[in-house]
Amino acid sequence: MSFAVTFTIAIRALRRNALRTSLTALGLIIGVAAVIVMMAIGRGAQASIETQIRSAGSNLIIVTAGSGTFGPVRQGQGATTTLTAADAAAIRAELPGIRYLSPGVNLRSQIVAERSNWNTQVQGVGDEFAALRSWPAEAGVFFTQQDVVRASRVAVLGSVARDQLFGVGADPTGSIIRIRNLPFRVVGVLARKGQAAMGQDQDDTIILPYTTVQKRLLGITYVQNITISAESEEALAGLTTRVAALLRERHRITAGEDDDYSVRTLEEMASVLTSATGTMRWLLAAVALVSLLVGGIGIMNIMLVSVTERTREIGLRLSVGARDIDVLLQFLVEAIVLSVVGGAIGIAMGWATAVTVGRLLQWTTTVTSGAVLLAFGFAVTTGVFFGFYPARKAARLNPIDALRYE
Amino acid sequence: MASLISVKDLSRTYHLGSVEVPALRGASIDVMPGEFIALTGPSGSGKSTFMHLLGCLDRPTSGTHLFNGRDVSTLSSRQLARVRNLEIGFVFQGFNLLPRTSAVENVELPLVYASGVSARERRTRATAALEAVGLGAFLEHHPNQMSGGQQQRVAIARALVNSPALLLADEPTGNLDTRTSIEVIDIFQRLNAERGLTIVMVTHEPDIAQYAKRLVAFRDGRIQSDQPVTARQSASADLAALAVGEHSAA
Numbered sequence: 001m002s003f004a005v006t007f008t009i010a011i012r013a014l015r016r017n018a019l020r021t022s023l024t025a026l027g028l029i030i031g032v033a034a035v036i037v038m039m040a041i042g043r044g045a046q047a048s049i050e051t052q053i054r055s056a057g058s059n060l061i062i063v064t065a066g067s068g069t070f071g072p073v074r075q076g077q078g079a080t081t082t083l084t085a086a087d088a089a090a091i092r093a094e095l096p097g098i099r100y101l102s103p104g105v106n107l108r109s110q111i112v113a114e115r116s117n118w119n120t121q122v123q124g125v126g127d128e129f130a131a132l133r134s135w136p137a138e139a140g141v142f143f144t145q146q147d148v149v150r151a152s153r154v155a156v157l158g159s160v161a162r163d164q165l166f167g168v169g170a171d172p173t174g175s176i177i178r179i180r181n182l183p184f185r186v187v188g189v190l191a192r193k194g195q196a197a198m199g200q201d202q203d204d205t206i207i208l209p210y211t212t213v214q215k216r217l218l219g220i221t222y223v224q225n226i227t228i229s230a231e232s233e234e235a236l237a238g239l240t241t242r243v244a245a246l247l248r249e250r251h252r253i254t255a256g257e258d259d260d261y262s263v264r265t266l267e268e269m270a271s272v273l274t275s276a277t278g279t280m281r282w283l284l285a286a287v288a289l290v291s292l293l294v295g296g297i298g299i300m301n302i303m304l305v306s307v308t309e310r311t312r313e314i315g316l317r318l319s320v321g322a323r324d325i326d327v328l329l330q331f332l333v334e335a336i337v338l339s340v341v342g343g344a345i346g347i348a349m350g351w352a353t354a355v356t357v358g359r360l361l362q363w364t365t366t367v368t369s370g371a372v373l374l375a376f377g378f379a380v381t382t383g384v385f386f387g388f389y390p391a392r393k394a395a396r397l398n399p400i401d402a403l404r405y406e
Numbered sequence: 407m408a409s410l411i412s413v414k415d416l417s418r419t420y421h422l423g424s425v426e427v428p429a430l431r432g433a434s435i436d437v438m439p440g441e442f443i444a445l446t447g448p449s450g451s452g453k454s455t456f457m458h459l460l461g462c463l464d465r466p467t468s469g470t471h472l473f474n475g476r477d478v479s480t481l482s483s484r485q486l487a488r489v490r491n492l493e494i495g496f497v498f499q500g501f502n503l504l505p506r507t508s509a510v511e512n513v514e515l516p517l518v519y520a521s522g523v524s525a526r527e528r529r530t531r532a533t534a535a536l537e538a539v540g541l542g543a544f545l546e547h548h549p550n551q552m553s554g555g556q557q558q559r560v561a562i563a564r565a566l567v568n569s570p571a572l573l574l575a576d577e578p579t580g581n582l583d584t585r586t587s588i589e590v591i592d593i594f595q596r597l598n599a600e601r602g603l604t605i606v607m608v609t610h611e612p613d614i615a616q617y618a619k620r621l622v623a624f625r626d627g628r629i630q631s632d633q634p635v636t637a638r639q640s641a642s643a644d645l646a647a648l649a650v651g652e653h654s655a656a
Contacts, residue, residue, distance in 0.1 A: 005518050016506055316502045319463060320564070321491020321519040323484050399463045403498070 006326075010334040013306070024302045025342035028382065031292030032346025032375045033353060038288045039371035040354035042281025044364040049273050059099075059236050060132075060266040061243060063087075063226040066259055080260045081222040082251055085210070088126075088226045090250060095242050097235035102126035103223040105213045111206055112178040113165040120161050121205045122179060124213025125227075130156075130190070132229050140173035140188030143209055151211040155184040158205040159192045177206075180217055184208065240265055289378065295342070296382035303335050303390035314394050315402025328395035335387020336380065343379030347372055408475060410571060410604050411437035411460060416469035417627075418455050429455040431627035432469065439571070440602045442594070444615035444635075447624030454576065456624065457608050461494055461574045462486045474571060491519050495565025499577035501557045503549040503564075509536060510545040513564045520568060535563040539593055555586035562593055566603075573597070575607040579614055585648060591617045592641035617641055 014021045065083040088103040105124035110117060129135075130142040143154045155177060157165070166172040172186045193202045214220050228243065230236045244263045247253075251260055307314070314327055351367050358365035418430040430452040437443060445453040458464040459471060462478055471479045474493060478486065490496075495516075503512045513532035517523045523531075536542060539559040549557050558578060565573055575594070579587035595617060597603045609615050616639045623631045 012507075312502060313504060316498075316504070317515070317519070318487070319461070319490060319496050320516040321487050321568075323487040323519070325484075326519060400458050403463075403502070 006329050006333050007337070009330055010337050013310075013334055014338060017306075020302060021338065024298050025338055025345070027295035027298040028292070028339055028342030028379055029295075029346040029349060031288065031295040031382075032343050032379050033350035034288035034291050035285060035375040035378065036347060036350025036367060036371055037353045037357065037365075038284035039281060039374070040350070040365040040367045041357065041363065042277065042284050043366045043368055043371070044358065046274060046277040046281060047366055048364045049277055059230040059232065061228040061230065061236065061240055062264050062266070063228070063243060063247070064262050064264070065222070065224055066261045081220070082260050083224070083226065083247075084222050085214075087247060087250055088223065091226065091228065091243055091246060094246060095239065097231050097239050098228055099231045100128040100132035100229045102129040102132050102227050103210050104225045104227060105210050105218065105220070105223050107213065107218060109179050109217070111161070111165060113172075114175065116165050118161060118164040120158075120164075122213065122217070123205055123207050124210035124217075125207055126210060129207065129227075132227060135193060136191050137188040138191040139171045140186070142188055142190075148209040148211050151209060151215045153182060153184045153212060153216065154187045154209065155179075156188045156190060156207040157186060158190055158203040158207070160201055160204040161206050162189045164204075179206070179208075182216055236265060285374075292375075292378050292382060295379075296339075296386040299335055299338060299383060300386035300390060303331060303387055304393070306334075307331060307390045307394040310394075311397065311402050311405035314397050315399050315405065318397070318399035319403060324395040327397075328391045331391035331394050332384065332387050335391065336383045339379045339383025339387075343376045346379065347375060350375065409436040409472075410439045410441075410474060411435070411606075412470075412472040413460075414470045416456070416459060416466050416471060418452075418459060418464065419467045428627055430459070430466075433624075433627075433629050435622065435629065435632065437604060437606065439604050440598070442598045442605045442617075442619040443607065443622055444618035444620070445606065445608045445622050445624060446610060446612070446615050447630070449610070451624035452627040453608050453624040455627075457574055457576060457606065460572075460606060461496060462489050487519075491516055492568050493571050495568070495570040495573045497558070497561050497565050497573065497575040497578045499580040501549070501554075501561045501581070503557055503560055505549060508546045508548055509541060509552070509560045509563075512549070512560055513567050515564060516568045531567055532563070535567040536560070538566070539563045553586070554582050555589055558582060558586075558590050559593065562590070566597070571604060573603055573605045575605065577608055577610070579609065579611065585645075587611075587614060588641050588644050588648070592645055595641050613639075 063083065065080045085103050088101060092098060092101050102125045104126075107122050108119065109122050110119050111122075127143060127145045127148050130137065137156070138159065140156075142156055143152065146152070147154050157172065162170065162172060165177065166175065171189070173188060175186045176183050177186060178184070190203070190207070208217075210223060214223070228239070230239045240263055244259070247261055247263075248259065253259060317327060317330075318324075354365040354367050357363065413436075414434045415432045416430060416434070417428065417432050420427040420429055433452070433456055445457060447453045455464070459466050460473075462473070462481075466479055469479075470477060473489065478489060481489065504515070510529065510532045513535050514528045517528040517531060533542070533545060536545060539562050541556060541559055541563065544552060544556060544560075547556075549560070552560070558581075573594075578590055578594075582590060591614060594605055594607070598605055598619075605618075607618060615621055616635060616637065618635055619638065621631070621633055621635050622629055
């Protein structure tokens with residue numbers, strides 16, 4: 001029997017019970033659509049995290065002051081005061097492969113402008129900070145090395161801080177803001193950068209020379225962190241270990257003693273986040289696959305009913321010369337047609353849902369060809385797998401028993 | 407002349423759980439081409455089992471079964487399917503037409519399972535077979551739009567579409583009234599006379615058996631008697647008589 005004929009018979013059998021067919025297909029449609037949507041949302045989340053990490057600047061190494069102990073009390077990260085600008089200078093001077101470097105000291109403070117005030121994060125950084133984070137100025141300029149050396153009272157605003165203090169889109173260059181009652185001259189505004197991976201708004205910030213923060217705002221001599229960018233991705237790994245080694249030496253940490261700093265790369269963070277969202281994506285896909293499985297069981301159920309219902313038809317077909325393989329194929333093709341059509345509709349619906357969800361929630365949802373293939377492959381496999389048992393049951397019927405079946 | 411069917415000591419035992427039910431206990435018969443045989447007997451006598459064996463729908467427990475000169479008891483299930491498809495036509499009591507399927511498509515069914523018949527040829531041959539049973543005007547009718555007699559004629563057309571050597575009919579008139587029964591038998595008699603088609607028919611109606619040429623009676627799984635029909639009835643004559651009777655009554 002030709003495939004075209006088998007196919008026609010299957011289509012006709014499915015159309016004969018249109019309602020039942022569509023309800024059976026619905027289980028599969030929902031399953032496939034769920035796989036597509038879940039994969040799309042998961043993939044979208046992953047993609048947006050990846051771009052955010054890239055926008056934070058690649059090849060970054062971040063040295064953070066470590067935890068120390070105050071008597072028996074263990075302090076949190078950043079509590080030690082052993083990391084200094086001198087460490088930063090030594091790293092810069094002694095280690096090759098560094099492009100930019102910036103020590104950092106942060107605090108939160110109330111900022112007062114002429115007509116408004118705002119509480120935000122104040123970052124004390126080096127003059128290479130803008131280059132290091134590839135963060136161009138929208139208005140004015142970034143402060144210079146001289147400003148750092150002199151601990152000048154100059155400030156660069158993030159765009160959100162600017163919006164809050166001076167109004168949206170204003171150019172406050174040359175204006176004066178007050179931090180802890182000290183006046184600072186605004187020299188520039190940084191371009192919009194957007195949300196960071198972890199959700200904080202990178203633009204809601206005020207940036208000062210770290211020396212200014214140390215001497216004029218906090219009265220300290222240490223720094224909280226040092227951000228280093230490597231010349232290349234290849235240099236990153238080697239540089240990370242050399243930075244660690246240099247700091248151990250400079251801080252006279254003997255073997256067996258804990259480091260009083262930690263060295264992290266953004267790549268590390270990126271891969272942790274990426275794998276976390278990847279796990280999430282597979283979890284969602286697994287949930288979706290379960291619904292696909294349920295859809296498949298629905299197919300098997302209906303096919304079994306169909307075989308029982310059409311026992312006499314099977315008997316007749318066998319008596320007029322159908323071979324068992326013909327009967328097997330007839331029912332198998334029926335199940336496959338059901339799952340292919342259901343799968344195709346499911347993909348269309350899943351796609352539409354993913355796009356709609358993306359629009360409504362402003363998420364990046366990406367429907368990948370991989371997800372489509374996966375969902376479709378599973379749908380067809382489900383059809384074959386769950387269609388095979390009923391089909392074989394039909395093909396194994398004894399022609400006489402089938403003919404006499406009431 | 408070589409016999410079309412040659413059966414020796416054919417027996418068939420069914421296993422119902424641990425109980426053995428001997429449905430057929432050794433039947434021997436030779437059927438020459440062009441015969442028209444009626445198998446009769448009470449229910450449980452083994453006539454249906456015997457017919458299923460002749461139709462290659464079942465395999466004997468023991469005995470030999472030669473059909474068209476070869477031993478079909480040794481054939482694989484695929485080969486048996488091919489024999490059923492090309493060399494045997496079946497007509498059933500309940501017609502067994504596919505519902506919601508047109509008459510011509512029902513008749514095409516055996517051709518669908520015969521290899522190498524194009525869709526066009528299927529349609530041509532199915533149409534010719536329906537015309538031969540007087541249903542040329544009912545090609546696109548569905549079974550539920552036809553009378554029982556018409557449905558049985560569709561089933562006969564289906565049985566004949568592959569030009570088989572043997573037509574097997576299992577209680578073909580069991581669901582039909584007298585007049586329609588005689589109409590169906592008339593078709594059988596004409597096929598037998600005009601084409602030389604060999605027909606084996608199971609019936610429990612003694613008057614229907616009288617239209618055959620040979621009467622084989624079963625009892626308790628054995629052939630009780632096997633004799634020619636002495637006072638053979640002509641279905642066409644009976645139909646004419648019925649028409650006259652109706653005419654005069656009116």
